[in-house]
Amino acid sequence: MSIPVSSDNLANVAAHYDAAILITLPADGYAKLxxxxxxxxxxxxxxxxxxxxxxxxxxxxxxxxxxxxxxRVHHGWTLIADGKGTITHGSDAPPALIVTPESAMLHRPSRHKDGPELPV
Incomplete structure (x- = not known):
């Protein structure tokens, strides 16, 4: 089951989570996580x-x-955001990866329906 998350609600939903896994794609080989x-x-x-x-x-x-x-909990919802990233290089700030989301969703398999309600 997937529930779309709008860009303007993404920060509110993500506040219910801890660290994220960032996935990028190298020129060859496996995805980098x-x-x-x-x-x-x-x-x-x-x-x-x-x-x-x-x-x-x-x-x-x-x-x-x-x-x-x-x-954070067994059979909870996974938050997934896909987007396009750019690297910024500020003169007074360290580099940063800025991701503009193209889609975001809360997902869990239907067999995990005994898990908690949506984290929103």
């Missing part, structure tokens, strides 16, 4: 401070990224 602590603005823009050199290289080649927040 990293644990991150994203910040989400009121417009839904997702910021990950201090991305690694490999994340920056991957996003430079292919801007498609996915963030996954696992549920």
């Amino acid at each position: 990293l644990t991150v602590d994203p910040e989400i603005g009121p417009d839904g823009a997702i910021t990950v401070m201090g991305p690694s050199a490999s994340v920056a290289a991957n996003v430079g080649r292919d801007p498609h990224v996915t963030l996954v927040w696992q549920p």
